[in-house]
Amino acid sequence: MPPVGWYQIFWMVVGLLAMFTALATVVLSLVWLERKTLGRLQLRLGPTRTGPMGLLQPVADAVKLILKEDIIPDSSDKAIFWVAPVIVVVSAFMIWVTIPGSEGLVLRNLELGLFYITAFAVLGILGLVLAGWGSANKYGVLGGLRSAAQLISYEIPVIMVVVSVGMLAQSLDLRVIVANQAQIPYALILPLGLVVFFIAGLAEVGRTPFDIYHAESEVVGGPFVEYSGAHWSVFFLAEYINTFAIAALVALLFLGGWSWPWQSAALSWLPALPPVAWLGPLLSVIWFLIKVYAVILVVFWIRGTFPRLRIDQLMAFAWKVMVPLSFYSIVITALYLFYDWPAWTLTLMSLAGLAVVGYLVYRRMMAPVRRVAEVKARQAAQLAERRAAREAAARQGSR
Amino acid sequence: MSWFLFIILAVFTLGGGLGVVITRNVVHAALFLLVSLVAVAGVYLILFAEFLALVQVLIYGGAIIIVLLFAIMLTRTAEYPYISDNRQWPLAAIAAAGVGVVLGAAFWINGVSQSTPNSPTFSELSNSLFTRWAIPFEVASLVLLVALIGAIIIARAGEDSR
Secondary structure: OOOOOHHHHHHHHHHHHHHHHHHHHHHHHHHHHHHHHHHHHOOOOOOOOOOHHHOOHHHHHHHHHHHOOOOOOOOOOHHHHHHHHHHHHHHHHHHOOOOOOOOOOOOOOOOOHHHHHHHHHHHHHHHHHHHHHHOOOHHHHHHHHHHHHHHHHHHHHHHHHHHHHHHHHOOOOHHHHHHHOOOOOHHHHOHHHHHHHHHHHHHHOOOHHHHHHHOHHHHOOHHHOOOOHHHHHHHHHHHHHHHHHHHHHHHHHOOOOOOOOOHHHHHHHOOOOHHHOOHHHHHHHHHHHHHHHHHHHHHHHHHHHOOOOOHHHHHHHHHHHHHHHHHHHHHHHHHHHHHOOOHHHHHHHHHHHHHHHHHHHHHHHHHHHHHHHHHHHHHHHHHHHHHHHHHHHHHHHHO | OHHHHHHHHHHHHHHHHHHHHHOOEHHHHHHHHHHHHHHHHHHHHHOOOHHHHHHHHHHHHHHHHHHHHHHHHHOOOOOOOEOOOOOOHHHHHHHHHHHHHHHHHHHHHHOOOOOOOOOOOHHHHHHHHHOOOHHHHHHHHHHHHHHHHHHHHHHHHHHHHO
16 A cells, blocks of 8 residues: 555545535436426426526425434334445445546546446445345335345346456556547447446436336335435435446446547647647546436436336346346457457447347237237137127028 | 554454354344455455455455345344354354464464565456466356255255145
8 A cells, every 4th residue: 555644635535525515416416307307208397496497406305305304213223224324325425436527537546446336336235225124114124125136136237248348448447448438439339238237227226117126106115115304315315326327337338438529639739729728628527427417318218218117027137138148248248359350240249139139028028919919819710700600500590 | 554454454353253243133243244344355455455355345245245134134034133042152162263273373384474465457367367277266166156056956945845
């Protein structure tokens, strides 16, 4: 370990505070954006009364949440009830230590950054399980069990896709991964990885098609059922930070991070104007945020349009579709790297995998429809047969 | 600095281990185990083994403890929150003392070597893992696979007889 002086510790604390502030602002913006987007998708206006365009709505929400009574159930396991939200929110913040906002904007760049992120994301699951158990509520326990099963299952495809991206970039350092995408983003080279990572990431943060473990109509909020006021808002905060983290990771791993189209050409004339030397870094942060918010909008769009899966469908989808697909992505990446094939072969292979699996999933989804059609056809045939027999009998009778 | 950190981490490791044994509540025991395992990850960090530390957090801190809690929650711990007293503690004490003696003897004979810590890069580590140590690595994963299949078979056997 390099010698750590008070100077470094001071700057670390300042950086952490800046990160907390930035993330809190991001969460406020996400709450507003989600309410507005969902409103528009459902032909509503969303919040309009608090501030211009309802911009102060998240602030009002936050104040309401904090002022609410914080109830702790009598029969709950007090220690676990207190520790669970802390574990969830600490792991959510810990991830952000190494996620860069641009080339220089990172609290502490780690050589094993991606691995660090996956390791600490798993700790968050523990908090959910403990929250469910500690609140001494059967819906809480059910939700905790569901979250353990779901999140552990979807962790595997996430890690496997991360491994294949690491193989492509030959590094787990997020800055190196972005630098490698300066020419072509990995979304074009490995579209399969993007799809698997995005879907499994949605499941990891419990966004809508996969929000089984805190589904209101089934387990009444799951692990959060007994939480209220400030405690509940901590879970809420962690959920939004994690959503933002998944979107940021999608942008960093597959959409090229802060690199923008024709970057090298733009960079060649940008430093020529001396007073705007800081313009380059600023532009890259803005470009990164645009990408992240675009991914976030897709997440909200999915929330507004997809129905919730059933728990057995969810687990079957994880183990029968996502896990094999993620292993397939590792295999094709290894083939591509080992034989040094051109990049379009990898694109082709991953698109082929996606098409085959997509067709199989579509057939499986359409199975009930097909069965109904079969039954209807059989009934119609029987009916026609019976009518023909009756007509034949009538004809014989009349003769 | 590193001695200071080591002492703190050692206190957490041993305290967590002690908590696992002493506490009467199974879920609390799992949490104490988590404390102990994460503290061990910190020890790895002091030894410049960042990758090992992260693996420790990911596998033990995350996955293993979650699976433990999952198993605990599937049993009827809500009705029986306390560990039943059984007669196995002398056996456990003998096993623990045996391990302690072996470890102590190993340190006594070999001595604690004052090797300078070096941190291998990630690629060096993976190269040696998949070339020189490939067979032990594969054997370890095979052992895990066998245990997995064995567990499934044992679980299914009870189901068939019913």
